[in-house]
Amino acid sequence: MPDSVDGGDVAAASLRDESPKLRIGWIMPPFVRELPVDVSEAETAAARLHALVTDLLPNHSADDQYRFALGLAAQLEPMVEADVVYAGLCLLEEQGHPSFSTIVVSRFRHDSDDEDLFPAMREAFERRYPDAEVQQVELPCGPALTRISSYGFVIGAQESPTGQEIPVQQAQIQVHIPLPDTGEMLVFALDSPFPEQWDLHSELFAEILKTIGWGTDQDVEDYRAMRQSAPAAVEPDDAVKQELYWHSSRLMDAVALRGRMDSGRQLSSVTCGTCWGKGLRSACSAQHRWHIGQVADDELPNALPRVIESFSSQGWQTETTDEGVRARAGDSAPERSAGYSFSVSVDTEANTFTAEVTSPCVRSSAAVDSLFG
Template sequence: MPGNGDATNQVTATVDAVSEALLSGRGWLHPAASLTTPTGRTPLFSPAITTDERHILPGTGAVIGWTSTAQPPAPVGAAAVRRILERLGPGPEPTADALHLPVTAEPAPADPRPAFPRSPPHRPPRPAPDPGHPGVRVRLAIPAVFHPLLVPGDADALAAHLIETAEEVLAGAPGTARRDWATVTAATTDAARAAGTFFAGLCRLDLAGRESTASLVAAVIPAAEPPTEAREVELPCGPATVLVEARTTPVPAQLSTDGRRRLIGTAAALALIPLPDTQVLALQLSTPHEQDWELYAAAFAGILHSIEIAWPGPPPPPKTPNPPRAPRPHPPADWDPWGGTPTTPEPPNPPRARAPPSTSPRRLGPLELTPPSRRRQTTSSGARAPDPRASPAHPPQPRTHRPSPTGGGWRTGRGGGSRAPRRMPPVPPKRGTSAGGHRRAPDARDPPPRTGRHPHQPTQPQPQPRTTTRNKPRLTPAAAPAHPTQPPPSPPPHTPPPRPTPAAPEPCSRRTG
């Protein structure tokens, strides 16, 4: 791959070639569900992750990172090979030059261009600049099924890690197979680190009883022009360039069992993400099993959407210290906290000179509603004249508040004071009784007795007795009388019979004798 994909291309092609030559058909495989486990939205820049080492977060996967301020690692490949031989037994000490490693994959002549999934609709917000840490920091989450092949540290740490990985990947295989794979992988670590790679992983899956492998590489490389065949995509961390193509990867004759060089077809995807410090984050996934490309492409898309980038933004503005508060004035010695705020007493106002009384006659103005008979009588000197009623025979009575006749309050104010008692209208006496409730003799001025009807209601005719036509012959039009029918005479008005006059009692005679 031309341009800035050469570094990741060599690492992935080398991992694929070593895996195809030394691991194919042997070892232990992971279930396919371990690759498609959904990852969560846990923030990768959390207090639990303080270094760039690989961390396993439940529900998220393996979190890896890179920091621009980290020192470049020293070559440890040759020393790690010797440590592995010391622990797994003697054998040939391989070198990268002797094995013709690393190798580079070339574009396939047919170039079928495998499809790449589109970006998912959900996009979390981009991380903001982090002024608290110097340099650029990168975090991304990958499926935990990828076995890391690079670890930070010295030769002893690398040798211990590769031996442990060989025992897991080649469980049940002979010890020489674990030794050969661990020593060859350790011999290629220096070239991968020199190319800016901070993660290289290997994945081995069991797909319905069939073996399937893939390699994943993450590196930070200098910026360069992206490939012309790539297309731009928008990721949560920013814009990126993605290139998907088919390749052919050579397997050196020194690694093959028959001693012959051969080519294998692979499908690869490369993503280039620019960083704020004029560098590029390159991620590449490759698999020699092109029939499983859709499975690996979906996992690669999830890795791209988990990338988080932080960089030192502009320093925050300095906080302006609050101005010191002015000291509060002390209250005077005679200040009462319960008496309110002390105030400075004002000087008393000088008495105003009263104008001399006017000798001109007063006129009744439009607002003077007091009649002249109730005005105060004054003398010529302005003094009030004595009241002729003020005598020992008529002592002055104290003024009292009188309730308003309407019951709306006292005269001194609207609604002030207590209300006057409500007076009920007098009840008229019953007919035939006096004011005291005693019966009296009927009078001509008494109203007429009630007869059950209104006095002005006209007299209605009395109902006529009903006559029945039972057992009587009916009249037909032929038997009807010739003379016209006259209305029946109205009955005379009903006159009540006169009341009988009681007879005078006979005098009683006392019988003697």
């Protein structure tokens, strides 16, 4: 059973205050599967758990599915008693190693003034959890107090996949977020028994926290109107642009084609494949796309081999695909190129050479889980 979450009353991606003045919301990735903590009838909850487990474990036996459902049900009971009305199960896989975590959101009232709230909470946490790491962080929605700790519990023999009691050590992050001028607080909690994949789950959790927001009914209407208008393009900063242009220039030198060059200014901010696979949707790198048209028929067949020869000799790792060639700066590539990659292709019918040069992912070059220190 997970450590207690100091809170109550929350809904998933949209939470309506009892007062009509405030709406609260956040974005949960689609692969985080909601648990039925909002269901009061046991039969309905059991049916939803069964559907969830059979979907998650299609290749396991009915006994394995049943035991896993029992384990989830054992965690639902204390959640319902604590008035938790959103809980999600997150299954991730990294380099062939599966893992899972739970994300629970609660809401509760407090009696402290806003200026006294965090000092009082910090003192209480340090007294009750002397080994925990407690710190204040800044989220896009405002200040929050985090508590990072670990705890143990025992999975009973009935719920265990082995039929025997299993002791479990679990890590947890609790993030306490005051709601302005309400005397209430949201608590987001992440729990996982997989220490090797803890960084992956906590990074995803940090991205979810960045989506939390609230506003009045008028704010919601204004946001809807803004969404209906064309979104503004996100421009990479000047330093990133210059580096992309420099790498594109090196690629043009290597391919040595004569033809009609496009404007060469098609830059955009993008989300890399690794981050997208983790459910992260905000831009983390930039891309420069360009092409050379009207290339002579006898020049195109030599374009890709020249690229491979030139960049392989400079320490880049190249790969030939059905579409063309992909390359990534290897360990022996110039330091300036660390993290850069590109893909190139030729269209013999259109007599065109196309390239996409991509800058390094800013998340992979930053400290993991920086939100929590």
